Amino acid sequence: MLKISNLQAKIGEKEILKGLNLEVKAGEVHAIMGPNGAGKSTLASVLAGRDTYEVTGGEVDFEGQDLLDLAPEERAALGVFLAFQYPVEIPGVSTTNFLKTAVNEMRKYRGEEAMDAVQFLKMFKEKMKIVNIDQSLLNRSLNEGFSGGEKKRNEIFQMAVLNPKLAILDETDSGLDIDALRIVAEGVNKLKSPDNATIVITHYQRLLDFIVPDFVHVLYKGRIVKSGTKELALELEERGYDWIKEELGETV
């Protein structure tokens, strides 16, 4: 589904991604871990198309298309979804209106017919159950005054509605207590299918207790330096990152 080859990106003059390779197949869950400043969030932003980062080399193939040639909204329409680490507050636009616009713009892009109010109502009701979200929250201005947990739950609700092929969860666990974490993780698990894939970006292993990954990768200094299964995450939790740096021949 997704094949990232030798991806390089910088912000200003600072190189952040320095030749990153990663392959994700349908039905898989990949976790990307790594110390602060390794480039985890940069990877998420570059995949979604944020133009503050300049891609200086490499390719990102998503189902036969080069993602890097596409505008963020085109990537979204093809099925790439980024759950933001810091969901943006948008005063004056309700979650429902926002999502209706999003769904219909994507449908238009794909040459599908627009959904009407009745269809939306039915769909929203079904999806609300998945993340246990309240109607009143959806009527409010998007993310405005939401608690940390409400914002993340809202991200997963949006994911449920937009039904992406590839979901990238950027530090979705940050700022969440254990109950909120469980609800968010359950939502993600319910949305899992053999046809879609998930990339979980996280600093801590605790999220991976709930969203169990098939593969775990360590991102360090802009490259994937180690890959393994979920046991690797446990090892990182226990031993930190220093041993990886040592393996790379760095003095700690």
Add this chain to the structure above:
Amino acid sequence: MNNTDLKTQLIADFRTAEGRMNGEAKSAVHQVRQQALERFDKLGFPTIRHEEWKYSNVKNLVNQAFDFNAVTNFSAKDLEEMPIPNLEGNILYFINGIYNTELSTIVSPMSELQILTFAEAAKTQPALVEQYFNKYSDYQDNAFTALNTAFAQNGVFVHVPDNKVVAQPIILRFISDARTLNVASQPRNLIVVGKRSEVQIAESFRSFGKNASFTNAVTEFVVGEEANVHYYKVQNESDKSYHIGTTSVLQAGKSVFTANTVTANGGFVRNNLNIKIDGEYAEANMFGLYIPNGKQHIDNHTAVDHAKPNSNSNELYKGILKGKSTGVFNGKIFVRQDAQKTNAFQSCKNVLLSEDASMNTKPQLEIWADDVKCSHGTTTGQLNDDALFYMQARGISKDSARALLTLAFAQDVIDKFEIVAIKEYLQALIEEKIYQG
């Protein structure tokens, strides 16, 4: 035609009109007109050297010729080209300043309110008009108000007695019919609201046709104790229109006055809103929205004068500027020495959607009392990049995202309109203008 010529023309017009008067020339109202003309003669049209007109240059206005109070054949059929759907209430039409009886409807019973044209009121109820006329709009330092006062003839006199809740709104539609020539009008409205009464009044300005139009409007409100007045000013004039408008308000104790000024379109617009709070426990609200594009220029000058203690004023103006347009916001707050326990809040927020658009903001606070809460803030910036990316990442195109964010920015001011038909009319106008790109 230069500045002096338009001035000379107007003064000559005044003398001609005066010569045609019989007994009215000696009336008290006409005495005021004469004094105002003398003042206008002395002041002349302002230049940018005048502090109040620093960013709004009327040079192009005074260099054009206009036909004042031009008679036209504007009909109900023409009105179909400028619908405000589902509009109900007391609807009065003024075409080039002249009241049109045929198009107008007055539905409220006489017991609730009295609506007369200004000319009619000056003739039939001179005592009542004299009591209020020109007591609230000071023309000493404003040439346009002086000019309007000198020619005060068109417009309405509205009187709501004490203890009346006027169920139906009053809608004054001023239409400049510029299909055949440059036209000008000078509406003068006087609205007197009795104690404990409630009323909603909207002024809608619209121009029609390819020629230039000039509207020089003055509206005065006298708001009685505990009265509640909602005032709406809606402007949708052409790029070749010039609009200079002054609304002056005198509020008694415990009254509430709320002004909503929305400029959807207009070539050169200057709105003055002056509120004097002359009683305790009163509240003044001032909301505004302006969306210039192209080479349009929109200037809002507001002033609230807290003369007595324990009153509140709230102000929120928002601007969306596109193209090479320019905007001005000047907000004055005076808190006099006696006006202890005043709360006065002012905010002006602007979004520049193009690099060539510009906005000048100037809050001016003069506070003489020591126990007050006042705040002011102005911001001018671009749309939030994080929000734009967030929306794009959800599949919304950049243009749609910009429009959606811009509309959301404007929405809270639009939502303050309580006359539903006008709110929907504005919503459509503003959406259209925002999506125009």
